Amino acid sequence: MVLVELGASEPSADNSRLDILSAAADCFMERGYGATSIDDVARRLRATKGRIYHHFPSKADLFAQIFRTGMDLNYEALAPIRSMPGKAIERWTRLARAHTMQMIKAKPFQRVVWEGVEMHLRGSTTPEQRNVLSELIEYRTRYGDIFRNEIAQARADGDMQFENLSIANQIALMTLNSPIFWYSRRPGEADRDTENIVEQVVGFALRGLNGKTG
Amino acid sequence: MVLVELGASEPSADNSRLDILSAAADCFMERGYGATSIDDVARRLRATKGRIYHHFPSKADLFAQIFRTGMDLNYEALAPIRSMPGKAIERWTRLARAHTMQMIKAKPFQRVVWEGVEMHLRGSTTPEQRNVLSELIEYRTRYGDIFRNEIAQARADGDMQFENLSIANQIALMTLNSPIFWYSRRPGEADRDTENIVEQVVGFALRGLNGKTG
DNA sequence: GTCTATATACTGATAGAC
DNA sequence: GTCTATCAGTATATAGAC
Numbered sequence: 001m002v003l004v005e006l007g008a009s010e011p012s013a014d015n016s017r018l019d020i021l022s023a024a025a026d027c028f029m030e031r032g033y034g035a036t037s038i039d040d041v042a043r044r045l046r047a048t049k050g051r052i053y054h055h056f057p058s059k060a061d062l063f064a065q066i067f068r069t070g071m072d073l074n075y076e077a078l079a080p081i082r083s084m085p086g087k088a089i090e091r092w093t094r095l096a097r098a099h100t101m102q103m104i105k106a107k108p109f110q111r112v113v114w115e116g117v118e119m120h121l122r123g124s125t126t127p128e129q130r131n132v133l134s135e136l137i138e139y140r141t142r143y144g145d146i147f148r149n150e151i152a153q154a155r156a157d158g159d160m161q162f163e164n165l166s167i168a169n170q171i172a173l174m175t176l177n178s179p180i181f182w183y184s185r186r187p188g189e190a191d192r193d194t195e196n197i198v199e200q201v202v203g204f205a206l207r208g209l210n211g212k213t214g
Numbered sequence: 215m216v217l218v219e220l221g222a223s224e225p226s227a228d229n230s231r232l233d234i235l236s237a238a239a240d241c242f243m244e245r246g247y248g249a250t251s252i253d254d255v256a257r258r259l260r261a262t263k264g265r266i267y268h269h270f271p272s273k274a275d276l277f278a279q280i281f282r283t284g285m286d287l288n289y290e291a292l293a294p295i296r297s298m299p300g301k302a303i304e305r306w307t308r309l310a311r312a313h314t315m316q317m318i319k320a321k322p323f324q325r326v327v328w329e330g331v332e333m334h335l336r337g338s339t340t341p342e343q344r345n346v347l348s349e350l351i352e353y354r355t356r357y358g359d360i361f362r363n364e365i366a367q368a369r370a371d372g373d374m375q376f377e378n379l380s381i382a383n384q385i386a387l388m389t390l391n392s393p394i395f396w397y398s399r400r401p402g403e404a405d406r407d408t409e410n411i412v413e414q415v416v417g418f419a420l421r422g423l424n425g426k427t428g
Numbered sequence: 429g430t431c432t433a434t435a436t437a438c439t440g441a442t443a444g445a446c
Numbered sequence: 447g448t449c450t451a452t453c454a455g456t457a458t459a460t461a462g463a464c
Binding site: 162172196200 | 243244245246248249332335336337338376377378381382384385386388389392395396410411414415418419421422423424
């Protein structure tokens with residue numbers, strides 16, 4: 001995955017850090033955190049692990065920094081939409097589109113975010129990992145609340161219908177996240193095609209929430 | 215998790231195998247396959263790993279047998295519904311209810327099924343695991359096709375509307391599977407409450423597929 | 429900043445006592 | 447059928463050469 005888009009301060013300065021992050025994200029996506037060794041990441045970089053440990057103090061820390069990068073990308077994508085005026089259901093739909101597009105565009109990073117949340121929920125963390133992750137989990141929870149607040153408002157507006165707010169938000173976000181599991185870019189795929197996939201996912205979730213548009 | 219319900223031939227005979235399967239399923243659910251050691255499973259059994267290796271030849275085989283048990287439960291739950299006459303959308307709804315209930319009732323086993331599919335999709339399998347898993351993956355793919363065929367028929371009947379069949383089925387199944395990630399039984403929860411949760415999940419998916427009931 | 433050792437711990441799996 | 451003891455392989459992480 002190309003990481004130059006990730007808001008590096010200067011072009012082609014400090015590339016080593018970003019190269020490592022990107023290679024590690026790819027490895028974690030393909031084999032999962034536990035099954036990926038630092039040697040695996042080094043191999044993908046065509047280097048040895050000395051390079052990695054020079055830039056990152058531990059495997060858990062490397063994982064955490066990918067997590068943070070993924071969440072930074074998500075917040076960034078939502079930022080211009082959050083402050084838009086208008087009805088909540090409209091805002092939710094735009095937020096959902098931006099989020100789903102991120103799942104597709106930054107898939108390796110988003111898989112790491114997913115695995116981080118999972119590790120936390122299952123409590124399958126070492127004390128060291130817990131320290132590094134807990135702040136990120138809160139970061140991620142607040143992110144989920146952005147969507148939660150919008151569908152709560154939309155229901156109050158009479159534009160959505162569902163029984164339990166937490167369950168509805170969980171299922172809807174799960175739907176929006178789902179491309180990280182089944183999507184993979186096809187050879188001749190254009191931006192138009194990607195947007196079409198996003199539209200199918202968001203449409204499914206919107207109908208699931210009983211959204212009354214227009 | 216209690217495993218007596220799993221159709222053991224005789225009550226309290228051959229308990230050791232089932233005890234091991236159940237303890238391992240719990241461990242795999244909590245920490246994932248890679249992060250779970252055989253010693254972890256033995257510790258949960260208050261035993262040592264000699265016991266486990268007497269009944270199962272390898273860790274991969276243990277994982278595979280939990281996978282198979284989970285899928286057997288799923289097929290069993292669908293069996294009486296599959297042959298029901300009537301409209302496809304009605305049949306799909308009943309299948310979806312039975313499936314979602316299984317996700318809740320046999321959560322540890324269903325998490326293992328999920329992880330097995332994931333490992334296959336990511337190709338993060340050792341040659342040994344691949345041999346044991348490939349048959350099970352086919353087993354699971356045929357299972358997904360049961361739902362796929364019903365929504366294809368329902369669309370032909372004019373009772374559902376969606377663009378791409380594969381994507382629609384993926385998202386719908388993802389929705390039905392989602393309780394394995396966010397559901398956990400509450401202290402005073404009655405069967406009635408559980409059924410209510412199932413109904414919310416299935417309702418979401420049905421609306422997502424643009425299902426026109428009644 | 430990157431490499432080559434190497435320390436230390438843990439893993440899956442086996443052999444043999446009981 | 448379950449245990450203890452142990453092997454061989456691999457993991458994270460560190461130290462020091464270059």
